[in-house]
Structure formats: C-alpha cells, structure tokens
Amino acid sequence: MATAKAVKVIVKVVQLTAHPTKTSENTRKLVQNAQSKMVQNVAETPATPRLEPSRRFSVAPMMDWTDRHCRYFLRLLSRHTLLYTEMVTTGALLNGDHERFLRYDEAEHPIALQLGGSTPADLAACARMAQAHGYDEVNLNVGCPSDRVQNNMIGACLMAHPALVAECVKAMRDAVSIPVTVKHRIGINGRDSYEALCDFVGQVREAGCRSFTVHARIAILEGLSPKENRDIPPLRYDVAERLKTDFPDLEVILNGGIKTLEDCAEHLQTFDGVMLGREAYHNPYLLAQVDQQLFGSDAPVISRFDALRQMRPYIAAHIASGGAMHHVTRHMLGLGTGFPGARKFRQLLSVDIHKTNDPLALLDQAGALLEGR
Numbered sequence: 001m002a003t004a005k006a007v008k009v010i011v012k013v014v015q016l017t018a019h020p021t022k023t024s025e026n027t028r029k030l031v032q033n034a035q036s037k038m039v040q041n042v043a044e045t046p047a048t049p050r051l052e053p054s055r056r057f058s059v060a061p062m063m064d065w066t067d068r069h070c071r072y073f074l075r076l077l078s079r080h081t082l083l084y085t086e087m088v089t090t091g092a093l094l095n096g097d098h099e100r101f102l103r104y105d106e107a108e109h110p111i112a113l114q115l116g117g118s119t120p121a122d123l124a125a126c127a128r129m130a131q132a133h134g135y136d137e138v139n140l141n142v143g144c145p146s147d148r149v150q151n152n153m154i155g156a157c158l159m160a161h162p163a164l165v166a167e168c169v170k171a172m173r174d175a176v177s178i179p180v181t182v183k184h185r186i187g188i189n190g191r192d193s194y195e196a197l198c199d200f201v202g203q204v205r206e207a208g209c210r211s212f213t214v215h216a217r218i219a220i221l222e223g224l225s226p227k228e229n230r231d232i233p234p235l236r237y238d239v240a241e242r243l244k245t246d247f248p249d250l251e252v253i254l255n256g257g258i259k260t261l262e263d264c265a266e267h268l269q270t271f272d273g274v275m276l277g278r279e280a281y282h283n284p285y286l287l288a289q290v291d292q293q294l295f296g297s298d299a300p301v302i303s304r305f306d307a308l309r310q311m312r313p314y315i316a317a318h319i320a321s322g323g324a325m326h327h328v329t330r331h332m333l334g335l336g337t338g339f340p341g342a343r344k345f346r347q348l349l350s351v352d353i354h355k356t357n358d359p360l361a362l363l364d365q366a367g368a369l370l371e372g373r
Helices: 002-018 024-044 068-077 090-095 098-102 120-132 147-151 155-160 162-175 194-206 237-246 261-267 278-282 284-295 304-320 342-350 359-368
Strands: 057-059 082-084 111-116 137-142 180-188 211-219 251-255 273-276
Touching: 057 284, 068 082, 068 284, 068 304, 090 098, 090 111, 090 120, 098 120, 111 120, 120 137, 120 162, 137 155, 137 162, 155 162, 155 180, 162 180, 162 194, 180 194, 180 237, 194 237, 211 237, 237 251, 261 273, 261 284, 273 278, 278 284, 284 304, 304 359, 342 359
Parallel strands: 057 082, 057 273, 082 111, 111 137, 137 180, 180 211, 211 251, 251 273
Antiparallel strands: none
C-alpha cells in the first residue's frame, strides 16, 4: 500500500537525520535515497479529494477517552461531527509503533489527528504521516497543562512561546495540504492578559493558521492538576468573543463548559464552531441530534437501542481479533442515562462484563434494556 510505504520512508528519514553515524557519507546517501523514495511513494498515493471538515460541531481530543473505539461509536450517533484523536506526541509517532497510534476505521471520517510537540521538523514529519494515512486535519495541542507534557515543551506552556508555535505551524503547513489548526487556552499564569493572547494568535496567524479552537480558561501551570485546570480557572467566554471580534478573518471555535445543544446554538451566533469535551463523552446520546439541530439534516435520529445494535458487529470483530469487549463498551456507558433500567445497563457493561464468559450475550442483555429508547 503506497501510503504505508510513504509513512515508513518518512520515519526512516527522520531517524537517519536525527541519529548521524560515523559513516556520514553512507548516511547522506541513505537519506538521499530515502527522500527520493518518499517523494516517489507519496506521488504514487492517489489524491483523494476531501472537503475541508466542518468545525461547526466537534468532540474534543481527550486522553484515554477518544480512542478509535470511542470515535467509531460516536460516529454512529452523528455523521457530521468532527472527531479528534487523543493527543499523540511526535516522539510516539517517530520512535514508537506509529501504525498503532494512527490506526482508525474509515467510518470515522471526518477525523483530525492532534499532535503534541514543539520541534518543527518532527511536527512536519508527523503531519506528513497524518496526511499519508488520510486524516482530514492536523491539530497542534497548545492547551494541555500537565507537568509531564510541560517538561517536554508540549501543551499549554507553549503559549509563552508564540514565535515557536508559529514556526511549528509553518513547518507543518509547508509539509502538507490538509488543514493545520491550533487548540489553545486564553492564557497561562504569568501570561494571561488579553494583549498576550492577541500576540499569540497574531503570530500564529502570520504563520498561516486560520482556525483556532479556544478553551476559554487560562491554564495554571503550577499548583493545579490537569483535572483542576478543567474546572477551577473561571470560564471567560467574553475573552473568546472579543478575540473573534478582533480577528474576524479567523475561524474561532469555542471550547469549555458547553453542555447542551441549546448552548451550542446560542454560541454559534457568535463563534464559527463549538467543541464539546466531557459532556460529549459522559452523555454521548447528545450527539444523536447534532446533525438535525446544528447541520440541518433531515435523517432520522438514531435510537439508543439501534446505536448499540449497530455496534455489535464491530464489538464481535474486536473480540474475534483477541480484544476484550470492555475496550469498546467502556465508552458506551453514557447510553445508560436518564431512564428506568439505566443503572442496570451501566452495571452490566462496567462490572458484570469482567465476570462473564459470554460477553456478546451480556451485550444483548444490556441492549434489551434500551429497547424502545
């Protein structure tokens, strides 16, 4: 497959240039040969024209949550929602099992890969991998506040280095034709003024970025955990709104604290799109009406029962390949909310699932609780 070969060659080029050997002449020849093959293989890859994904409604990248199983499930609920991967670091792609990290089902489109990194050349190489694998967008994480990513110059700490973010964005845009976007906070402690935010957005805009997803909270990088950073810093929708007013040429997507489709519709009067995170995960059936309410679709709303029924072949295939059913169904517990029997549904798929020798029969038992819903 041409795309797979192209990705392997990209990885080889990065490895060769990152780890020069004593036989520098041989290394240079290998790099030249690899680069030549990369161009040839990418050229062999048929260009599949894709419309730029709509960011009117999207589900946020969430570590340990928005994996490929979760995304497949969410796609059954909404055809138009833009889905994001978990954040994947450049090191994981360039030095690890990139095929595992980049794997997805074609049904997941439109889908964006979120990258974590701060080295322009590495981000460019990873963006090429994303394009070769057919992703619809590459997004740079400039919002994660965890200590681990800060130590590697990833995430929200990059808001203090707008010139570097701009350099990273330019390197990625020069490397690929798919959109390159940025997800960021409205500031970080010590750099939380509106002027600093405008400086950040302005420099990244000059690098060619046209779409900014704004988590409307600052990140406090010392003293708060990532979980606390999702709740304690107050939401400042007014700051994000002012940003949209002052940068009318940019696409500004609002993220943070949005819980209902009514909230989404209201925010869409100001912003170009909305992104939901935890609410979309814990209450996924909210997505079942996104296409109708936010995209004007006249397709029928899928029922909870049909969503689980349509997941059954996917789950059966995962089990047949050696996987465990809970890898998938842990993302589906939110289907069991707000109706008699919901608690039993969640118990079957979160507790009893680890005791059964017939997981699909248990799935059918859980499905029976959704009949008519």
